[in-house]
Amino acid sequence: MPENARLSPSIGQFDLDFVEREATPRLLMKLSIQLHLAGLSLSNTVRLLDIFGVGRARSTVHNCVHKADLQPNSCRNPDHVAVDETVIRLNDEQYWLYAAVDPESNESLHTKLEPTRNKVIASSFFTELREKHDLNDAVFLVDGDKSLNYACQRQGLDFRYERHGNRNSVERIFREIKRRTSSFSNCFSNAYAETADQWLRSFAFAWNQLI
Structure with a gap:
């Protein structure tokens, strides 16, 4: 990531409707998704959740990243x-x-x-x-x-x-x-190609918020 990369304050700007069906608190799930996409490994992301008293498997965070269906915003008009x-x-x-x-x-x-x-x-x-x-x-x-x-x-x-x-x-x-x-x-x-493609779109979403 660029040297000035930082966690964007826009963590609350994407919706996770599916979290209603998850046991992890919504804010912590958003935080774990954004931290993983920003560069934290799945293992370290799970350790961070442990600090808050939430025990989750790496697969839980991995699956939530894909369920979030994040991707770069549309309607840009670059030169x-x-x-x-x-x-x-x-x-x-x-x-x-x-x-x-x-x-x-x-x-x-x-x-x-x-x-x-x-x-x-x-x-x-x-x-x-x-x-x-x-x-x-x-x-x-x-x-x-x-x-x-x-x-x-x-x-x-x-x-x-x-x-x-x-x-x-x-x-x-x-x-x-x-x-x-x-x-x-x-x-x-x-991983299936569809899963990798979704991760790459999610990564692009996170990249845009960290530049």
Whole structure:
């Protein structure tokens, strides 16, 4: 996370309706979700709950993160959008993580985990991204990947090749995700692709609140 990362005061701004069915107090569950997404391992998150006299298994926190269905806010209108993809290991399989970031604010705009990469998937990612945000006047920053360039051309987007510079914002997110998934082996071990995709969206939500 960035050096100035801190726990956002917006912890009460997301709803956990499902917590009504959980034994953990609502505020503590919100706190545990946000701390885990901010960088605390599941084991240490459970230890924190113990301090408050609440005994829970790691799987309880893990499941609540996914039940919360957190994801970055929609309706952004950035001038530039950095787009890239990277390899993510899920058990013994290779997946591709697509991500779009506002390089000015460093906010994550959209993420999607796919089993492979090609022109069709890249185009689908751009379609979903544009449905979530007002990007008609945005300049898209891409690298030399042919599928990303094809998708921009196919959708008539204003784009330019940029290997570093403003595209470093998306690389920072990738580095943090890879650090987390290598340190917290319980995140993507024995997990379905849908579960990993949801965790990545939740991570993007937390990232936006900590930048």
